[in-house]
Amino acid sequence: MAEVAGTQILQAPPAEGAKDQHMVLNMGPQHPATHGVLRLVLEIDGEIIVRLYPEIGYLHTGIEKTCEAKFYHQVVPLTDRVNYLDPLSNNLCYCLAVEKLLGLEIPERAQWIRVLLTELSRLNSHLIWLGTHAMDIGALTVFLYTFREREDILRLFEAVAGQRMMTSYFRIGGLAMEPPLDFFARVQAFIHTLPEKIDEYSNLLTGNPIFINRLKGVGYLSAADAIALGVTGPPLRASGVDFDLRRDMPYSSYEKFQFKVPIATEGDCWARYVIRLVEMRESIKIIQQALDGMPEGPVKADAPKIVLPDREKMKTQMEALIHHFKIVTEGFAVPAGEVYQGIEAGHGQTGYYVVSDGTAKPYRVHMRYPSFATLQALETMCKGRMLADVVAVIGSIDIVLGEIDR
Numbered sequence: 323m324a325e326v327a328g329t330q331i332l333q334a335p336p337a338e339g340a341k342d343q344h345m346v347l348n349m350g351p352q353h354p355a356t357h358g359v360l361r362l363v364l365e366i367d368g369e370i371i372v373r374l375y376p377e378i379g380y381l382h383t384g385i386e387k388t389c390e391a392k393f394y395h396q397v398v399p400l401t402d403r404v405n406y407l408d409p410l411s412n413n414l415c416y417c418l419a420v421e422k423l424l425g426l427e428i429p430e431r432a433q434w435i436r437v438l439l440t441e442l443s444r445l446n447s448h449l450i451w452l453g454t455h456a457m458d459i460g461a462l463t464v465f466l467y468t469f470r471e472r473e474d475i476l477r478l479f480e481a482v483a484g485q486r487m488m489t490s491y492f493r494i495g496g497l498a499m500e501p502p503l504d505f506f507a508r509v510q511a512f513i514h515t516l517p518e519k520i521d522e523y524s525n526l527l528t529g530n531p532i533f534i535n536r537l538k539g540v541g542y543l544s545a546a547d548a549i550a551l552g553v554t555g556p557p558l559r560a561s562g563v564d565f566d567l568r569r570d571m572p573y574s575s576y577e578k579f580q581f582k583v584p585i586a587t588e589g590d591c592w593a594r595y596v597i598r599l600v601e602m603r604e605s606i607k608i609i610q611q612a613l614d615g616m617p618e619g620p621v622k623a624d625a626p627k628i629v630l631p632d633r634e635k636m637k638t639q640m641e642a643l644i645h646h647f648k649i650v651t652e653g654f655a656v657p658a659g660e661v662y663q664g665i666e667a668g669h670g671q672t673g674y675y676v677v678s679d680g681t682a683k684p685y686r687v688h689m690r691y692p693s694f695a696t697l698q699a700l701e702t703m704c705k706g707r708m709l710a711d712v713v714a715v716i717g718s719i720d721i722v723l724g725e726i727d728r
Contacts, residue, residue: 344372347709351380355458355713358723362700362712369709374701381727389687393653394420395494395630397687402488404689405722407450410436410443410479411667413492416687418573419663419674420494423656424628432496432621433575438509438612439482439491440574440665441605445516446475447668447720448598448605455595455717456527459536464526471519474512481505495629496622510613513606520602527595537591541703541715544589551702552695555670556601557719560586560593567666578615579608591718598720628654653682669693669720691725 344367351361359380365373385404389397401412414436421428453468476486482501483491491498527533543553548561558565566583568576584600586593622629630649631642658680664673670692677686696719703715 343367349712351377355716357454357716357721358726360697360716360721360723360726364709364712366709371704371707371709371712374704374712376697376700378697378723378726381723383724383728385728386687386689389684391683393682394656394684395649395653397684398493399488399490401689402490403724404691404728405667405669405672405693405725406487407722408443408447408668409487409489410439410492411665411672413490414440414574415663415665415667415672415674416676417492417494418665419661419676420656421623422661422663423659423676423678424494424625425657426495426623426625426628428496428574428623429620430575430617431619432623434612434616435497435501435621436492436574437576437579438609438616439479440667441608441612442475442478442509444605444668445602446472448602449475451598451668451717451720452523455720456533458713458717459533461527461530461533464523467519467522467526471516478505478508478512481508493622493629495625496620499632500621506613506616509609513609516606517603520599524599534592536711536714537595537718538588539590539592540707540711541591541594541718542589543699543703547699547702548589551699553670553699554692554695555666555668556594556597557696557699558670559584560597561589562587567664567671571664573663573665579611581608591714594718594720655680655682656684664690667692669722669725670696689728691722691728693721693723693725697721697726 349362361377363375402409453465456464483489635642673690675688679685
């Protein structure tokens with residue numbers, strides 16, 4: 323047994339009469355292809371992976387513990403920072419959990435706008451994944467193209483929330499405010515041109531022999547292993563498991579939208595690539611349905627002691643001003659109890675387990691993020707493969723270290 327920087331490495335016994343030829347290497351924690359401060363301790367035989375040990379914790383923030391010191395509404399900005407590539411999904415999952423505890427009924431218009439924005443957030447996440455994954459393999463041009471479209475999405479987020487990345491636009495009880503008058507027209511213009519952009523990405527990669535050879539047959543994960551290891555999202559569906567919370571356990575009015583859940587059976591890096599391309603096209607269809615059928619009405623629940631009043635009312639009505647002051651300074655009590663809420667985020671199943679002790683601050687907020695579980699499958703996918711394949715596999719599972727460390 324050897325020890326490398328505090329990590330114990332169990333080495334296979336050498337063949338009788340021969341020296342042990344295994345080598346232990348560090349990949350990261352500052353390697354560009356680890357997509358964050360992830361350290362992989364690799365045991366290799368020549369260029370073949372024998373064992374792989376992820377070491378995490380370099381990005382630990384204590385964010386779950388921080389939630390216990392905040393009022394319920396103050397936790398929303400914290401959720402943005404766990405997965406900075408899909409922040410609106412984080413907002414949504416947390417808000418849905420607290421709304422369950424409160425028994426709040428969210429206006430239909432707010433639910434549909436939430437669907438529209440979380441699908442834009444999914445597109446944002448997949449665009450970043452595609453660009454960085456292609457760049458890891460050596461296709462730099464795709465990275466430049468995907469970030470071009472991502473910039474359009476960030477401008478939409480800025481228009482609706484005043485912030486490009488850490489939006490905090492979803493609030494307990496609905497939305498922060500009504501979107502700007504031209505917002506839906508701008509979304510329509512964006513999704514009108516996006517399908518041909520996805521065709522452009524596909525033309526550059528899908529028939530590229532180098533890209534194909536680097537992904538096909540690499541990083542295999544069986545359906546049984548994916549389930550056993552807690553893998554969710556695109557990597558799970560790429561292994562042949564037909565499961566998507568938006569369809570199977572709908573929330574925020576997803577049951578009113580028509581979309582397909584793409585499934586593949588190959589279970590390799592190529593299947594994970596194809597699945598996400600199809601998911602982007604399905605997100606466009608969902609956004610179009612939201613635009614076409616957007617209901618009228620308020621974007622906040624009728625709960626004046628929980629939901630902040632409109633700014634204009636606060637300026638003209640003393641009662642609204644008092645409610646605003648008390649919510650901001652004292653928070654609001656949430657009935658004692660516990661609840662778990664899961665959603666289908668861009669990387670997989672995100673879940674929030676919230677425990678209330680009846681006060682204005684949560685007793686416990688536990689976050690279940692997909693990257694932590696998916697990382698468990700990395701050794702299974704890499705064992706027996708070449709050292710160079712590790713980069714392709716990490717890119718294909720699309721991990722975010724903010725989700726893993728917390």
